[in-house]
Amino acid sequence: MSSMWGNKIRISLFGESHGKGIGVVIDGLPPGEPIDTERIAQHMKRRSPGFQPGATARREGDEISVISGFYNGKTTGTPLCAMIGNSDTRSVDYDKLVAKPRPGHADLTGLARYAGANDPRGGGHFSGRLTAPLTFAGAVAIQILNRRGITVRAHIASIGTIEDTPYDPTQTPEDCSERSLPVLSEDRGLKMRQLIETLRDEHDSIGGVVECMATGFPAGLGRPIFDNMESRIASILFGVPAVKGVEFGRGFKVSQFKGSQNNDSPYMAEEGIRLRTNHAGGIEGGISNGMPILFRCAFKPTPSIGKPQKTVNLETMTDDTVEITGRHDSCIVPRAVPVIESAAAIALLDILLED
């Protein structure tokens, strides 16, 4: 299989960028959960193009149509299917590129995998547009988690080398989702915006890091070895296009730590046992320890850039050059923030309901 995820909650994504539509089936939701569609729309708007600096001008019109599994404003408990029709697709922009695989895209690997049968228009099933139904599914999961006292928030940790203030791993983070760039430090946000605009003018792009934290997640969920919390969260995060690295807690930095620095030591607090620090990102032995769940994902720069790039020509089988003329984000990280919140929410709900 290619596009299904989950143990208790099962997500099945379908669709191609320039086909009839894209969508998701969510199987295993608890029944009777009220879902506020207005809140879903707000969450999805944060991902939609045009809302963030550096985003493509393409108007996606992410009008979600809920087909099933939703009755009288509540989940039924049977599969919830939601669809987004495609429009404004301008396939002509892409047609001439088929012979010239775009560097950094899945054009060559899609060819190898599907022997040329996959829909090449706009990236087809590989398109970042598939994150729209994923974000929808996450918006549903977030409401169910909230009702159980769990909050999931993310911000831009960095774009290029410009870093936002990191989350305090022991505290509920500030909600910065309403800002034009979701960052804690507005000053750093301004610098990020300038960097993004500079790169757009250079017909280039830039990568970044998203940091995400879930508070209120109970201790004792997950399990050791393969089906542990890190494995399950990472496996859905790497399903988000352009993610090339995932780390929990202090992540790669712990490789430079001594044990005496890194170990989170317990103490008796009024509310029960707490940990003085949270280097582990709320997970020890694959199981939640009651501290906030904290992780970061590295995003590569958008592969679609306006600059001419070297490639091969599959018709002539010679070296060639390609220029990508469509509309593209010079930085996808701002739009990726709600996508990561969504992926995390799906994973956490799956873990929560399974145990």
Added chain:
Amino acid sequence: MSSMWGNKIRISLFGESHGKGIGVVIDGLPPGEPIDTERIAQHMKRRSPGFQPGATARREGDEISVISGFYNGKTTGTPLCAMIGNSDTRSVDYDKLVAKPRPGHADLTGLARYAGANDPRGGGHFSGRLTAPLTFAGAVAIQILNRRGITVRAHIASIGTIEDTPYDPTQTPEDCSERSLPVLSEDRGLKMRQLIETLRDEHDSIGGVVECMATGFPAGLGRPIFDNMESRIASILFGVPAVKGVEFGRGFKVSQFKGSQNNDSPYMAEEGIRLRTNHAGGIEGGISNGMPILFRCAFKPTPSIGKPQKTVNLETMTDDTVEITGRHDSCIVPRAVPVIESAAAIALLDILLED
């Protein structure tokens, strides 16, 4: 479930550190594959304690007994079960610690998850000792991959802040498995050894990074979205205790790259289409592109350290101090190198056979 992994190849790990034994069931192996048990023993020896500097003096006696699925020197195609009996366990070292959860261990999370029913001796099912049967399974997978032209190698990328020469991501890496520390630069290896010994003398520990590369893996395997190569490889890597971060290709560094730098551009080589660089780590759109598969894992420092540490006392429900007196690695990274090779080999074989 907690301890099973895989789609086509299914690995089921069982056992506790100080119980009767530990082992693995490998389901889905192709039939008729000759397996050289001598090579398995060599591979497992690289993981065994005492063979590497900084390793625990505990003699694990990893005598593998193959119970099933192996006949006349070949895999049968039916489930292969292998067991390692436990001995020399000295449970007395651990008994007094039950009331005082060890910082950085799964003592508290295990308690929350299993309501006190799990075997606490030596970490029980959470023990790093469970990587022994995982390494066995990987040793089997490696031989099957080798027969198909695929090589999996790993080295210590760093211990603390001391870095080994990184792999060239476009070339088959040198085999450094025979060295006392598996590094490319013997000089850096010497410095790492000194650091490890210093920390042992300080009753402390240190983390590190393992870099792993698979060459010869064919293009066109894996798939987009959830069941992609990164997700599947990461999900097994995070199953290795102490791994807190996983990155592919240039990983977190790509967050600082421009698209024009990061995109791997194709060209016509004599042997077909190749890529000039391999920033993507051999994976584009979740699918292998024919370049080497490259990734790194961050290991936290061993939580077991000799220094006194703050903790709580579960009997008195007050703050307390714990001193861990057992034998422990001051750095597990050298022993983790064959474990990571093994986990990668299992994941790659699973992907290879599924498609």
Added chain:
Amino acid sequence: MSSMWGNKIRISLFGESHGKGIGVVIDGLPPGEPIDTERIAQHMKRRSPGFQPGATARREGDEISVISGFYNGKTTGTPLCAMIGNSDTRSVDYDKLVAKPRPGHADLTGLARYAGANDPRGGGHFSGRLTAPLTFAGAVAIQILNRRGITVRAHIASIGTIEDTPYDPTQTPEDCSERSLPVLSEDRGLKMRQLIETLRDEHDSIGGVVECMATGFPAGLGRPIFDNMESRIASILFGVPAVKGVEFGRGFKVSQFKGSQNNDSPYMAEEGIRLRTNHAGGIEGGISNGMPILFRCAFKPTPSIGKPQKTVNLETMTDDTVEITGRHDSCIVPRAVPVIESAAAIALLDILLED
């Protein structure tokens, strides 16, 4: 999860009888398979109401819209989603029944499972209407199987006590799908038709048995113990509403056989090793033996009958009587024949592609 099936091919069904629509996502199809939509329509017409005697007069209008995974007349290899919009639903017929659970329906169990949140109109997600997208998925699978030399055919084995001529388990069966009742013996078909009409006039219903056979399925597929061919085929067949029994080969009759009668003995034929008989239904030790795959499913009578029936009243919590006034099949078995062919085809394709 509730509505997903498969290892290599994954089917996800969604929708409710009287909601916006119903549909299916098929994940894992091989890429580049031409699919003849006209043949799909013909196959689905055999299931549609009004086409068979005893069928409901409701016009379902099973207009399938393929949303994704299909490009230039071929499968892309990425998830294929197909939808059928609902219309002509007359929910008013059902609304008054909510307080009075219908005997033989899932009204009470749906209430227990979903705490009253599931869509009750027309059976909701429990509706036999969900077999329409399943039949679509099977029609796709059948074309892919045909291209590999595998044929799947079914007929009505019996309705009530009237039995059709059974299939010869060693021969490719006659295609009777074009007949108004899919039976081998037109004379028996006539008697079945009379029985169905009698029961319709009595406002009652009747059960039956469907026999299905796949020829051309290669030997050596499947596996022993849990994931064997019988388990996988049975698990999808029991997913068809109203199926209460599944048997392979001679099925329940073998319980009365002696070993010397039942064992299928091999002999040397010109084309290789064949078996003299096929009591095992083409499966030995969970693995195909090259003989036709043969099985039967028992269908219970349609629970919706016009006669007054005893039930309880959930508002008054007293005994009560219910009369079902909607339009219903007095026998679903004729329409079930292509559904069973479809379910079998999906299972066989899943097994074929996995190995």
Added chain:
Amino acid sequence: MSSMWGNKIRISLFGESHGKGIGVVIDGLPPGEPIDTERIAQHMKRRSPGFQPGATARREGDEISVISGFYNGKTTGTPLCAMIGNSDTRSVDYDKLVAKPRPGHADLTGLARYAGANDPRGGGHFSGRLTAPLTFAGAVAIQILNRRGITVRAHIASIGTIEDTPYDPTQTPEDCSERSLPVLSEDRGLKMRQLIETLRDEHDSIGGVVECMATGFPAGLGRPIFDNMESRIASILFGVPAVKGVEFGRGFKVSQFKGSQNNDSPYMAEEGIRLRTNHAGGIEGGISNGMPILFRCAFKPTPSIGKPQKTVNLETMTDDTVEITGRHDSCIVPRAVPVIESAAAIALLDILLED
């Protein structure tokens, strides 16, 4: 995969009839469940050869060794592995048969599936001996179910054409496990015993049917469509060697019923809503309805018979004759009764814990 089963509880079977041993890993058990090993031994004894009439004289010595997941008399919640060593295997009896596939066995299909690499001795992984660890797993599940008020009982419904009194589908059945043949009617049991002995004297064998019923299973568990209760129970039952048919409630008989006869009608009882009849076997729409769960499995006659049988010779590729001289059951049905109870218990525990 071949030998794993389950969603929440995962069972992994391994081993070959004449290898070092056979066993099972049970993943996902709840922690802290006391397990009475004496009761397990009693349950397994009912399956062991020599204890029932018609059973092979081979002494299997099913000495179970629990390797992991069991501590201080309770489940730990981590994987429970149990092994049975093999002894008294007399492989010589089988060696000469390799060239002559035994009719009714998996010799030919095993060859096709595993290309000759599987262990042929005593049926290898196909052996009915693999039901011993399955029975162990079931014995564990039964104790956990009992603690939750659920009882699972089975009896011989028929051997050949001799039928025992059927269970009353609305009542807790009598426990007949202590009888030498587990039947309700001792008179019929006597006739069955005579039939079995006659067939043994004729060097032949006979099939039969096992009926199983679980009482106390709560309403509202399971789900519609694919992952329904019938599918899950049937999928594990067909994993028991020699099972060729599975039916729930009235099963194949409902194909001859009218709707007005078959529908189980609800009424108000003192303890809540009950059903007047239980033709559905406690399952409606794939979900439990609170009535006893009732099903039957058809067993084919033991394929190993002493009579000479026609077969082919794989060395000469000509027709030939085989005589099987080992020790074999002339009827496996008596020994199958606890196996079916076990398989049912595992399925019911999996369903119970998942929801």
